Amino acid sequence: MAEGIKVILLTGRTLYQGTDMEAKGKTSREYWEAAAQVRMDPEDMARIGVKEGDPVRVSTAYGSVVVRAVKSAEAPHPGVVFIPYGPWANMVTNPTTHSTGMPSYKGVDAFVEPAPGERVLELKELLRAAYGRS
Amino acid sequence: MATITLTPKYSFTVPVYAPCISPDSFAGKTLKEIGELEVWEGNRRKKLKQLFDIKGKTADTPEEITIKLSGNLWKVRRIGEEMTAGKILIDGDAGLHLGVKMRGGTITVKGNADSWLGSQMRGGTIEVMGNAKDYVGGAYRGSGVGMRGGTIIVHGNAGYDVGEWMRGGFIKIMGNVGAYTGVHMQGGTILVQGDSEGRIGALMKGGKIVLMGKIDSILPSFTIQDLKKRTKVEGEAVEGPFYVFIGDLTEDGSGKLFISKKSNPHLSFYERLI
């Protein structure tokens, strides 16, 4: 079993996260598919031995979350991974604002490892797991 | 010397704005009158006595007054605003804007201090035994006027933007600092004994920053000028050797960075330019 790797985590908007949010709503399967993913450089995926769609665990000093690995269309960017905005990304982003009001959504030190057999939680499951409500 | 002790009556859950906690506003008042001073607990106008137990002896002038605060004061903001004399001792953590616009006297904090410690300060001394957060000695948004005089000493670490828009005075951080120490600085001195997270002296036009610890890189808008054995901070010699950088050149600045050579061997490539 391959080990995980250290990466820099970015979060941001994507077209699909946008369309699916607008089209079907936040509780839809499409939104879940578009937002509960991590986009990785294909070489990084090879290094940790995951294939398109495999569950991976992304961990930072602020938490960890299981999402699906997806090959980035914006590669090459070795050592940089990307999670679309959304509740999944929030599990691991850095809340520190340095007194500016703005959390550090982009550029967080993170660790990505394969998570075989683990489930990618759906929105309601995720909320319940994180906040005890949904 | 008169000592007045303030203890919170309960644990505050929302911010408490208490600029009246200063020797200047206590001077010449009886304990009863002090208890009538106005504070804000969130959106409720309150009297100081509703939030604090007030004990001790009062005096006529601020010079004679020492205010002791104990308990959890993390939510209490703007303590010592514009104070000119006397003492404030905080046995615990202090909230935002401690000693903002202070002109004289001393404030001592045993615990940590939140952001904007001593912002827009003009005189006096603040000493924090723990850590401080961001904007130590900083400016109000958009004003371009930070600390102009006085001394701030932090025994622990400090956050981002230490000495933002600083024009005078002295800040000493004994631990590490976040990024942007001395951003927009125009005068005064900052001494950092620990490490820096980077971008030190960004946009500075004047003043002096001494860094004893590590830093990854110096901004490209600074140019190396010298390698000095030692430098003076507040009249005392600080042993180096230091790389001396001038900048920030993008602002036509002539601020000086003294960066420890010993802690930063990776900067040795600058030596060929001296």
Add this chain to the structure above:
Amino acid sequence: MAVLLIKNGYVYDPINGVDGERMDIAVKDGKIVEDVDEREARVIDASGMVVMPGGVDIHAHIAGAEVNAGRLLRPEDHVKDVEPRTAITRAGVGYSIPSTFTTGYRYTRMGYTTVMNPSMPPLEARHTHEELSDTPIIDKASYPLLGDSWFVLEFLSKDMIEECAAFVAWMMWATRGYAIKIVNPGGLETWGFGGNVRDLNDEVPHFGITPREIVRGLCKVNKLLNLPHTIHVHTNNLGVPGNCETTLKTLMCVEDLAEDGERAIHITHCQFSAFLGDDWATMESGAPLIARYMNRHSHATIDMGQVIFTDTTTMTADGPFQYGLHLLSGNKWINHDVETETSSGIVPFRYRRTSRVHATQWCIAQELALLIEDPWKIYLTTDHPNGGPFTSYPRIVSWLMSVKAREEELKRMNRRAVKRSVLPTIDREYSLYEIAVITRAGPARALGLENKGHLGVGADADIAVYPLNPEEVDPSRDYKLVRRAFSRAAYTIKSGEIVAKDGEIVKAPDGKTYWVDVKVPEDLWEAVKSEIAEVWEDYYTVRFSNYPLTDHYLKISSPITRQARM
């Protein structure tokens, strides 16, 4: 509606020739009436007080995109002057760029009831009107910026005056505008590429037209459309030493268009356009030259643009000028170019007594006001907030009324500036009657606001009562009392309601927004419309149908209908 009787005040009503007579003013249904039944009326005892029509400000930037950008730029300006909410008033902030609600309250406290917002980028007119409808109590209107509109430039360059007039009439409706505002004609379009025009005869790149042709063309349009106000001009080269020449040329270039004796042009904040000299080192006052011209001609009016020694925020549609000011001062700078129409810029600025240039500017505005003999030709402004906040008007009143007050100021000013100024030799002092002219009657007349600026029967009952006894107070000596009185009116009455008492707001109704609804011949408009509609999408990023605003944006819409003369 309230019935009011203001008794025994010293009334100054220049339009009706009333000069300090003790008389009663009766109010009913928001209008001045001949008489009311005293038993039904609320009686205001104004004995020992001055009664004037409500103040009319011809030029103050109080709302819209650039004002708001100025607010956003300057938290440090707001933090020193706040306005807590009361049971009647909304919270806000003050100083040089007050928030909307505060603006309404502060004018009201000074006895002002009508304010003209002088620069509205047509594309952002909705913004201006949204802010104005959140500016309570006072009546207001806005001047759309038309001097660099592509359509205007194109029509004028082809000498299609009538077509241009039809377009301008449509613009007045589409933006709910009141008068044609021209700022640095040709210069703003040129600024789109980073340039500027320097002379009335400079050609505007790509358009084959000169500033002179723009001013003359729009002046003709203004006449054709029979608009209540003249063209409202911020000259080329504003704020540049030597611009006095440009200003005089601008005044002269429309002389022949005023053959009927009517007024043809208003030069706004004239102080900024009255500099002599080749550079800042040799800059001096050109006020005597302009005053001499104004004294010999009757086709023009101006306003002062007084500077105040304080920290303020400059903002004009004159993008290149503001960039120059940024370079000069090193202060932060906002630029905002508006496609197809105009530009604007904002720079915080401090006028210092010790600066020779700033002190000279201070003198220029005073010289203009004192050397122009006829007060009906010049009006009191600071070009708020460019010369200083409007809250400093009472100080300006006191300077105009008192040699002593001026001397006090001059004593503390840059020596070299004072030495070269003629101001210390002028002993003219304004009377209360003249003050009433330059602060209400004159601007109201220049604006064509028939029901404003006077207290005759049928006028809007906008009235200011100042706690000043002209029998007892000598303004020349007791100028501080004058200043205090004009800062806090004893009563401000708006549309027949008492809105402020002793400088405190007691009621905050909405004010009206005036705009001009010009009727042009239908067939002409149809022809022009099809022409502009064809190229509209090539010019603008907003659809033609989405461009005009609706009355929804005006709290109280008050159209003034005019018939075009064609």
Add this chain to the structure above:
Amino acid sequence: MRVVKDVVCPFCGCLCDDLELEIEGREVKAVRNACAVGEAKFLHYGKHERTRPMIRKNGELVEVSLDEAIRKAAEILAEAKYPVLFGWSSTSCEAVRVGLQLAEEVGAIIDHCSSVCHGPSVLAIQEVGLAGFTLGQSRHRFDLIIYWGSNPLDSHFRHFERYSTFSEGRFRPSISRRSITQFLSTLAERRIKRVTRRLLIKEREEGFYFGARRAPSGPFKERDRKLIVVDVRRTRAAKMADFFLQVKPNTDYEIIQALRMLIRDMELDVDEVAGIPVEVLEELADILVNAKVGVLYFGVGLTMSKGKHRNIEAAISLVRDLNARAKFHILPMRGHYNVTGADVVITWTTGYPYAVDLTQGYPRYNPGETSTIDVLLRDDCDAFLCIASDPVAHFPRRAVENMLKHPLIAIDPVVSATTLVADVVIPSAFSGIEVGGTAYRMDHVPITLKKVFEPPEGYLPDEEILKRILAEVRRIKGKAAEALVPAGA
């Protein structure tokens, strides 16, 4: 079937106002001119899971009457000592205006999405200003367009076509139409390539390095308008650029400062900046100083990474410096369709654009102290109202945890992460579809939103809901509502 023209798209800050809808009954059959997101928004507008008025009782959300939900919300706000009213970026200015009255009445912090998108840009503007413009200028005049840390083809899809690279203007008779066709065919080509590449896993380009990459020669090479993209990833826009600079995350500040040095003709002491050779930066600086009229569009790539407002400050300063040589502009790429409007309205009312604290009866402002995330992280607030936004989906976990310690009111037309965990849910009408009103484009141009459908029974406009809450709060506070209605009511 009816056709509605010139509809305004209530999605992103581009606020395109040229949409055409074909409508049958309550359904949109076709959308013309819109981007994928805008199209989806209208086509699927009726298919969303809509909210119902609900109150959390014994841990579960239970449906109640609208009046009861509004009453409950008012009770929570009237009692709170430090409430936060957050959201506002996807509703009309008219609603924000009532929101401000409510904030004054209950003594609250009013903050909106700027706080977590372009708030740092505001802080930077307050330090140095901004050389701004309306988007038509971009179309007519600019010969150099830079996107820095913004990804227009994922977040502002029509920005290219309407306002920048592919737009046509008076002085820029562009080859846009030709380009667009070619662009679309290239996209298709690329898509095929991508699929093939997925099949042949090892097929890779040359070795990776951070730094400049010129786009492959193609139809975009020869336009008179240059496109520069600076980003941490090779975004779709980057693939079309004449010059693409790939930077390491969190190093934008160093690079901008280096560029500022270079455009001032100053030499650098170093050979590379954040891994990028100085020669590459010199090449970029050359392009910058040779432009006649240029623009820098920046996105949250700059505001959210290390340095935040300082990054923006440097970028604005770069543009300001460039004005000494050419006409240069800069504009933040605002995300939500009316986030700019919320900025604008809050500014004219209080003097400050966001994070305004009205708890002491007058506006106070200090992001870092009065901004929502900081308030939540310090656990200062004791009630939270969220309108036209989904903070539970977009705030960091620790902030949400603190938010949920106190009562949470959510006003939203559709089910969102926030409505799922809220204590009070108030359904609202879709702003921009079921309600009109005013919104401000990213460049501050106000546009009137079109009402296309009547909202369903029981779904009130945000403005109306807020007015009702306000009236209820006033009633609770024991004051006659009429006596207190200020001029702005």
